[in-house]
Amino acid sequence: MIPLAVPNLAGREAEYLQECITSTFVSTVGPFVTRFEEMVAAASGAKYAVATSAGTTALHAALLSAGVGRDDLVIAPSFTFIASVAAIAHCGALPWLFDVSPENWSIDVTLLASKLEKETHRRVDGALLHTETGRRVSAILPVFTLGIPAQMDEINELAKAYYLPVVVDAAAALGTTYKDRPSGSLSAEFTMFSFNGNKTVTAGGGGIIVTDDPEKARLFRHVTTTARVGADYDHDMVGYNYRMTNLQAAVGCAQMENLGRFVELKRNIARNYREAFSDLAGIAPFPDPEYARSGYWFSGIVVNNRDPRQLTDIRVRLREAGIDARPFWKPAHLQAPYVGAPRTEMTVCDNLWQRIVTLPCSTGLTVADQDFVVDKVRRQFANN
């Protein structure tokens, strides 16, 4: 089976891991963590970076550090990996779920503007309230789906007008740009990148927050490092044990040395699929908005046919042919813990998610393997 996305560990990972063992620095303090933070800050165009145990824990602590409290609402797209909304729930808050735009599969900014105007009001103390539920709206969480940057100028403008902090889930968007600006330099309070095993660069697991604000960076570091004050056992707030270990960062540093090359390889894979299937009427490519240089964390196709059984058949037949073809995210408004969350109409989301088929896109995918995938996919649609 040609796998969907496996790590590419052909760099200095083993050498750096051996350094951790030799030095005995294996835990949450160590030189690789600092080096990793510096590398990610530089690559993403941000001043400060703080590395964490996972992308999910980074989002949770970022939302807390941005002032999200119990019973609040956090604006988020419904079409996302479950971690984005889980992090909101970890704060005791609820997502306010939005539909996405077909051009970038990220939050629909026109809908965002209209709902903020029509469905919120300001309390005398200045808090922004969601009129129907009476809950305070306390942040916007855009997601850079597949490593495609969301429409950040429009989002930032609305955030400013409504005094809302922006926490970006850019999990798979390291190495991408929005209007020629790197993805960590887009004026958000916090921007998160994930280093989970299937991301373009991995640390075996892990996350990071980047920001340009020294106070925000300090607060985030404090919250994620047990909120310890001084060298003894004093803690001034409820803290979390959320930092990255030196072992993870050792792998992360070796991976970061290949970030540019890995993103190029991902982009080539996406381009090859796009060109190879351009004449097939039954399928469409993943989005490629002009304002961004996307990372194409995943590649694949969108099948025009809406019959769920046929879509399952396509995936089953591709898997029988030796290709790890999979479905993609099921939107949050269809997930059991979030059925009660306030939401917009979901026309785009509901129509889209079941028609996505992801295809092999590891950075180590050979030309022969990609040709094989192309051939099998073409046969599917010739047969239909």
Ligand SMILES: *Cc1c(COP(=O)(O)O)cnc(C)c1O
């Ligand atoms: C991978 C991913 C995450 C989660 O990151 P972890 O490091 O696995 O916790 C969150 N959001 C999105 C959009 C992702 O793709």
